[in-house]
Amino acid sequence: MEGNELIDKLPLSKTWLEDIVDVLMNRSNGEGEIEAIILALSKTDRDIGAEAASTVTRTINNYCRNSGDTEKKAKHEIFERVGPGRYKLLNYPSRPDFIGIQKIQFDDSGYQQAWDFFYKLTASKDKRWKNVPKRKKLEVFAKNLLTNENLRNLLKAYGAEPPAIV
Incomplete structure (x- = not known):
């Protein structure tokens, strides 16, 4: 995908x-x-x-x-x-x-929590993260939702359904 x-x-x-x-x-x-x-x-x-x-x-x-x-x-x-x-x-x-021009916000609070966690963790590990375009950041987040079991479990903990792995 x-x-x-x-x-x-x-x-x-x-x-x-x-x-x-x-x-x-x-x-x-x-x-x-x-x-x-x-x-x-x-x-x-x-x-x-x-x-x-x-x-x-x-x-x-x-x-x-x-x-x-x-x-x-x-x-x-x-x-x-x-x-x-x-x-x-x-x-x-x-x-x-x-x-590219607005703050990234989710309708689902589980996804919002997962995004906030992912964003802070990634930014703390890689100082170049702040210069990455928002669209690319969301793409990396979405790909991680498919493969990162910890992130998927975080979504579930907040009552959100992780995306289907294809």
């Missing part, structure tokens, strides 16, 4: 950013108004809460190259403001690599 296939099987948490990008990926030219994005998100499993407009706007502005916030420059430019309350994906129809 290849690295991306292994990563795809991990129960990674889906973020607001990913949900917003998913909405815009399904719109003409990757563009949409905040209200349209919120409406589309309300039809998904995402709990949008009472402050959906501010959450969506803040999330977009954190990754917007021209949000109007002159004090803050986006480290990863994903969106462009094209009008009041209207944004578009810069690289539409390509999707950004979310793993």
